[in-house]
Amino acid sequence: MAALKEFTRTTHAVHALANFYAAQLLLCSKQAPPSSSTVRMIHAHMIASGFRPQSHILNRLMDMYCKSSNIAYARQLFDEIPEPDVVARTTFITAYSYSASSGDGLGFKLAREIFNTTPLHTRDTVCYNAMITACAHNEDGNAAIKLFCEMKRYDFRPDNYTYTSVLSGLSLVAEHESHCQQFHCEVVKSGTGFVTSVVNALISVYVKCACSPMAAARKLFDEMPLRDELSWTTIITGYIRNDDLHGARQVFDGMNEKLIVAWNALISGYVHKGLVSNALELSRKMCLLEIGFDEFSYTSILGACASGKLFLHGKQVHAYITRTVKNPSRDFLFSVNNALIALYWRCGKLDDARKIFDKMPLRDLVSWNTILSAYVDVGRIEEARTFFDKIPEKNELTWSVMISGFAQNGLGEEGLKLFNQMRSCNCQPCDYSFAGAIISCAVLASLDHGRQLHAQLIQSGFESSISASNALITMYARCGILQDSQSVFFTMNYLDSVSWNSMIAALGQHGHGGQAVDLFEQMLKEGIVPDRITFLTILSSCSHAGLVDQGQRYFNSMYELYNITPGEDHYGRLIDLLCRAGRFTEATDTIQKMPFDPGVPIWEALLGGCRIHGNIDLGIKAAEKLFELIPHHDGTYILLSNMYATLGKWTDVSRIRNMMRVRGVKKEPACSWIEVDNMVHVFLVDDTKHPEVQKVYKYLEELVSKMRKLGYVPDTKFVLHDMENEQKEYALSTHSEKLAVAFGLLKLPSGAMVRVFKNIRICGDCHNAFKFMSQVVEREIVVRDGKRFHHFKDGNCSCGNYW
DNA sequence: ATAGGGTTAG
Structure with missing residues (x-):
């Protein structure tokens, strides 16, 4: 090293050293990517030998630092140069443009800054080319085209590189074939019409933008004087992009190597x-x-x-x-x-x-x-x-997965909270995160909020997003506005199987089993292959509407026509279908013939059916199985005790209540809620907490006396404790759903539909009462309970009392 | 110093 220092004293030696380093750096650049340790070694050697690199060598060194993904350090070197030349600048524009393609636009901003501070008289074609590429990487095709026009205005001559770059920008924005043709003419006039790389780029423009893309692309491909590897892959991927795998395979099979x-x-x-x-x-x-x-x-x-x-x-x-x-x-x-x-x-x-x-x-x-x-x-x-919180840098996908994860698991509030947090983090929501937030509103039945999100969705330009639209279908349906679900569904340009499933489910939940079946048939006619979810939905729809034979036929077609093996969930829906119709023998036969041991969904369906039809013996059997399988689930105890209460067997009722106490089973408290002026009002049974509850009780009393005149008689068999009749009637009048509905009638503008949501099943007396109420107040009342919707209008319910 | 193809997450 000492000898080397001695050597560098002479001017002659500096030249030799420069050549030596130039050669070293050239060698290093042959590696792809150059190893950062090699670059550092060469640089260290320069410093140790006292060699001060002039622009030519320094530019190369910075380029190597950039290419070994050490842009930040290269930039430090760059910032020390008083007047960096265009080559150095182009190096950075390029380096930043690569980071622009995988990120937040920061790389692009840096590239743009360097380009803009390059004095016009020092610019050249190469530097424009690099900046055009940076625009394309940043997915801003229009900016690329603008730069292309600018460089021509300043009399820089576009070359092969210019055309390949600007064409890749064009492919991002071209909407009409005339756009492609316009640039095609430019290319031909410029004399680059036979340059392989330019034609390759032109092919990929036609592939992405032409009306009959593959015909145009194929013509160019066939007429190329010289094809390279990229020409072949461009045409093959073109076919794949345009959904023509046979075309792709044909070209592929024709390749020699x-x-x-x-x-x-x-x-x-x-x-x-x-x-x-x-x-x-x-x-x-x-x-x-x-x-x-x-x-x-x-x-x-x-x-x-x-x-x-x-x-x-x-x-x-x-x-x-x-x-x-x-x-x-x-x-x-x-x-x-x-x-x-x-x-x-x-x-x-x-x-x-x-x-x-x-x-x-x-x-x-x-x-x-x-x-x-x-x-x-x-x-x-x-x-x-926990994972989510640990993720060091999140992108829109991270957020949307977590948001819709919450929503799908019934945690609507958490979903919305996260969506808002996403926005406050300066992270623009994508259509998937909107979808998650919209589903959160569906879970919470928050129509006002859901509508706001719908508006923001359109503002953000996502109105044609399939996943967001699918979410809207579900949201409107679960908020009780079936019409709006339908208008979303029927105005969608493209439908996927989720769209169909969501709309069928919406119709089913609202009791329109016939329409659900019609839509399902239409789906089949349009060649959409039903999946497991479709069958779950259609079976429930048939069950809600009492279409037993239809449902059975669909169940049988699952395997026969679509090769889908019914799971326990599908069997559960089938048992539900049969039991609601009182066909218990068929139900128990089916259970025995099932290819697996019956589990929770099966016994729950059976017990639910037994409750409707008062089949106490079979009900007890099902309940006992459930006590074994899920001893802490409150629903089983409550259904069974309801059955005993309906039969007036009060000793059995108290026995079940006792069982719950001994086993430490907590009953999920019934609550109902209603949205008024963007605020959610929650009511519990016998509520005393809500600030306006006294007004509500008084109004309810007035209503009930009017209802009695029309023939309403409180049905006290829905009171599950043994007590005096008068007390029972009082207990009924304090049910949370009645309070919420009465509150809505009081607070909402006259004539507006009242939409109330209850966490568990609606009570039988309330169901009856709302029929009379809809008549008395001449308004539509919609109640969503744990399972489905009830639309009360003119004294009737959409469920046809079949629930 | 500059261009162009294939992958994995909803």
Whole structure:
């Protein structure tokens, strides 16, 4: 080193040293990406030797720092240069543009700043090219086009790079084929119309934007004088993008030397279409032909196993990877481990998924979001929340998974709270987070809030989002406004199976079983394949409407026509269907013939049916099974004691009450709520807490006396304690749903529909009373209880007393 | 100093 210092004293030596470092840096740049330790070593050597790099070498050094993902340090060096030249600036524009594609727009802002401070007389075509690319990475196609026009105005000559970059920007924004053609003409006039890279870019513009994209793209492809690897993959992925896997496969089969990228594209294309076996067949071929796999291949193949729930196959792939991959890169570890987490989760092995997650040396956002989704998916919501809080940097997906996770698990308040928190964190909600918040409103039956979110959704430009619209269907239905659900459903441009399921469920819950069945039939006619959820929904709808034979036919068609094995939940709905209609022999026969031992959903359905029909013997049998299976569930005790009370067997009632006390079973307190002026008012039985409850009692008294004149008689068999008749009538008059309805009648504008929500089933006397009430006040009253909706109008209920 | 294809989370 001392000798070296001596050497550098002479000017001649400085030249030699510059050449030496230039060569070193060139060597380093051949690595992709250059290792940061090599870059640091070269830099350290420069400092130690006393060499002061001039712009040419320094620019290269900074470039190497950027490429070894050390932009921050490179920037420090840059900031010390008094007047950085255009080459140095372009280096940073490029470096920042890569970080712009994966993030918050910060990278783009930095690139823009450097570009804007580059004096016009020092700019050149390359620097414009880099900035146009940065715009495209930042998904701002219009900005890219604007820059392109600007550079022409200033007489910079666009070259190959310019056209490939601006075309990739164009593909983000072109809406009409004329847009594509306009640029196509530009390209031809510029003389770059036969440059392979430019035509490739042009193909991908047509693929994304033309009216008949593949015809236009294919014409260009066929007429190309010289195709490179990218031309082939662009056309193949073009077919896949446009849902034409046969077209993709044809081109693929015509390739002489098939690139790994083409294999990967086709495999993932198959997986997305649900064609798992085609995907795996291709992967087997890859193996036989010894193509070799990279992380993209593995993630797609593991994705295929996950979506087909092929646990054993997935495990074999996992083992193969551990056995054969020796020095995996960072990116390899990220993507493959993330795919493995998804695999084990989708195969129902959450613990194995968790093991992979825990063992990862480094995790990226996808790892966190995947494990979060897994915990949310299985309903382990508290643990999910713990993960959520630990996630260092969240994106919109993180938020939306957690928000809808809360909503789906009935925690509407938490969902809304998180949605607001998301907004206060300066994180723009995406349509999925809106969907989560809207479902939260559905859970809480908060119509005012739901409508506000609907308005904000439109303001934010998400009105055509399928998932948000699906959420709106459910929200309006669960808030009692079936009409608004329907208008959302019928104005949607695209429907997926969730849309159909939601609308069918909405009709079913509101007692329109016939319409639910019609819609289901229409769904089948349009070629939408029903899934497990569809059948749950349609079975409930039939049950609510008493369409027993229809429901049975659908149940039988599940396996026969759609190859879906009915689960216990489906059997539960079938038993419910039969029992509500009083067909107990068929129900018990079905239970005996089931391929598995009856569990909670089956006995609950049976007990519910027995209550309706007063079948006490069978009811007791079902209740005893439930006492064994879920001894702390209050519903069983209450249903059974209701049955005894209806029969006047008060000793049995008190025996059951006693059982509850001894076993420490707490009854979920009944409560009803109503939204007035954006405020939720909650009422309990015999409420004394609500500030205006005295007014409500007084008004209720007036109403009841008017109702009596129309023939209303309080039905005291719904009072479950043995007491004097007068006391019983009083007890009935204090039920929470009556208080909430009366409050609504008092407070809402005259003629407005009254919508009340109750946490558990509506009481029989209240059900009867609301019929009379709707007549007396000439208003529509809607009550949602734990299971379904009741629309009271002109003395009738939409459920036809079948509930 | 600058361009372009394939993966995993809802």
